[in-house]
Amino acid sequence: MIIRRIKIFFVVAVLALSLTAVVQASDGDSLVISEVAWAGTKASWADEWIELRNLGGEGVDLTGWTLVWDDVVVHLGSEEGNTVQVINEFVPPGGVILLERTDDEAVSTVNADLIFKGSIPNTGTKLQLVDPSGKMVHVVNALDGWPAGAASNGEPSYASMELVDGRWVTSDQPGREKDKDGGKIYGTPGGPVG
Numbered sequence: 001m002i003i004r005r006i007k008i009f010f011v012v013a014v015l016a017l018s019l020t021a022v023v024q025a026s027d028g029d030s031l032v033i034s035e036v037a038w039a040g041t042k043a044s045w046a047d048e049w050i051e052l053r054n055l056g057g058e059g060v061d062l063t064g065w066t067l068v069w070d071d072v073v074v075h076l077g078s079e080e081g082n083t084v085q086v087i088n089e090f091v092p093p094g095g096v097i098l099l100e101r102t103d104d105e106a107v108s109t110v111n112a113d114l115i116f117k118g119s120i121p122n123t124g125t126k127l128q129l130v131d132p133s134g135k136m137v138h139v140v141n142a143l144d145g146w147p148a149g150a151a152s153n154g155e156p157s158y159a160s161m162e163l164v165d166g167r168w169v170t171s172d173q174p175g176r177e178k179d180k181d182g183g184k185i186y187g188t189p190g191g192p193v194g
């Protein structure tokens with residue numbers, strides 16, 4: 001009888017542990033870097049912005065999450081390091097959040113969810129999205145140059161780099177959102193692909 005109870009206890013414990021692992025894995029893998037305006041906008045090369053997307057079916061609380069490149073550490077849920085202001089730290093299922101550099105005017109027609117300081121090099125870098133356990137859940141290794149997007153010399157110029165069906169593409173059409181001077185942004189900051 002006792003042995004049987006112990007067996008049941010172990011079966012339940014193993015099931016609970018594996019369920020926890022599954023939930024954590026799906027949480028961690030669900031948030032991705034979905035768009036990067038590494039060259040800024042036509043209004044200013046310093047008006048860089050980054051979008052993160054929750055591909056999962058559950059909301060993600062950004063407490064303890066960071067976005068890291070070079071010596072920049074953007075804390076997604078707290079105002080420390082390169083984070084100037086956290087406005088919203090929850091990403092609903094299927095939702096996006098927009099990180100704007102220096103102030104909320106980089107993308108003037110969308111409210112920022114976070115303001116950061118620190119530049120994104122036009123020559124490329126390695127962007128790492130890290131969850132609270134320290135696991136790198138999404139890495140964009142562009143140390144040899146950005147796979148997409150365009151700076152002042154691009155056609156079109158100042159276009160974002162957007163993740164479409166798992167591939168980085170240049171946003172070559174003017175979107176509905178606007179930069180600080182009212183010019184159309186080539187990209188979809190804070191919005192769906194397309």
Ligand SMILES: [Ca+2]
Nearest residue numbers: 104107110112
């Ligand atoms: Ca804004």
Ligand SMILES: [Ca+2]
Nearest residue numbers: 035188189191
């Ligand atoms: Ca977008």
